[in-house]
Amino acid sequence: MPMTTAEKRATFRGMHESGCFVLPNPWDIGSARALQHLGFKAIASTSAGFAWSIGKADNRVMLEDVLRHLTALCGACDLPVNADFEGGFAHKAEKVAANVALATKTGIAGLSIEDSTGDAAKPLYERAFAVERIKAARAAINADNSGALLTGRCEGFLVGQADLTMVVDRLQAYSEAGADCLYAPGIKTKEQISAVVKAMHPKPVNLLIGASGLSVAEAADLGVRRISVGGSLARTAWSGFMRAAREMAEKGTFTELGNGYSGGELNKMFS
Template sequence: MPRTIAEKRALFWTLHASDCFLLPNPWDVGSARYLEALGFRAIATTSSGFAWSTGHANNHLSRDTVLTHLEQMVAARDLPVNADFENGFGKDAAGVAESVKLAVAAGVAGLSIEDSTADATDPLLPLDVAVERLRAARQAIDEVGGDTMLIGRAENFFVGVPDLEDTLTRLKAYAAAGADCLYAPGIKTREQIAAAVAAVAPKPVNVLVGSSSEFTLSDFAALGVRRVSVGGALARAAWGGFMQAAQSLANGRFDGFTDAATGAQLNSPFT
């Protein structure tokens, strides 16, 4: 029997209780089902990967489009789904609360709220505003789906403001505001990661690995990290192969298909 939404959410919480697990980011139903076939225990959506698959830049999709995508990913199989919910799709705290309730209704096991503004000249929300929005998300979850995990994201290193002290201040504030898990995409060194883990202990911390890394999953576990996600990296890897093959075609060559999967390999996980 397929897992219920409640069972998926319960499993998601269990995964965060100890050790360290991989949380890969598929961009569509097919990639989600393939990851499940490989034995992954949970998945997370990627705003960038999904946007690219629809012919848009990251952070340029409507709330309704994203919510439909979340519903499809939740229905794809039995894995818990963590939603990359960008900045909460609300102009203010009340708007964030409304959007979060809709995401919970879509069946996600967890959702993240960012503190970025999408404005390169002023990329981070003031801390008090970001906290207010996260508190609104917390209240919304408590009202309609208390078993949904809330992830607070400090985007400093991701948006070009690599201030570790401010990052830690934000993570601690988001933890105090009700975030169940904390995430600072872009921190990379052992010292940065260990500082983030210590700042919000005993709450779990997510680390992003978006490119080749010297760390293994065991290394992250030794630092106290609870989960490791890859953001848009899998989508970028797929696009890299496609772009290389397409560029070869544009030059009148067919050598871009050398490493292509066979039809049988692709049919196998879906039958």
């Protein structure tokens, strides 16, 4: 029997209490169902992967598009869904709260709020303002007793401010502001990861792993609770598509099509 939204949220929260799990990032209904078929216990949206699927660049998708996408993912599979909710699709804290309230109505089990501004000249929100945004997201989740899990993200390493002391300080502030899980995308070394995990203890830490990095076992040994892959699965799919399409366009040959996944297996998986 399918899980209710409340059951998905309780399950998702429980997954953060011990061990280490992979939270893969599908970009559409098909990829979400494929990940459930492969045995993953929860999934997360990817802002980049979804944007590319509708012909837009990352961080150029409208709130309404994302809400429809999240609703579709939550309805497509019987797994908890964590939302990559970017910066809350707003600057002011009260608007972030309003948008988070809309997001929880899609059925998500959790969401993340990041502190990047989108402004290259000033890529991170001022610390105090970033904290207010996390507090607002927390208040919105609490207001309807949804039980959704809130992840606070510091984007320092992704925007050229690879100051671990600053990142840890911000994450600790986001934790105090009500974030249940903490996330610093871009940290890679064992020393960086271990420092973040220790500073956030006992709250769980999400680790981003892309083209290279630690194994699940290695991350678990460092105390990481959750691993996500961002847009990497989508990029992998686009890689095969672009190789085959370029071959057809530039050479007039079709050999790359022979590397495609079995249509029969796909039909069997989705039947």
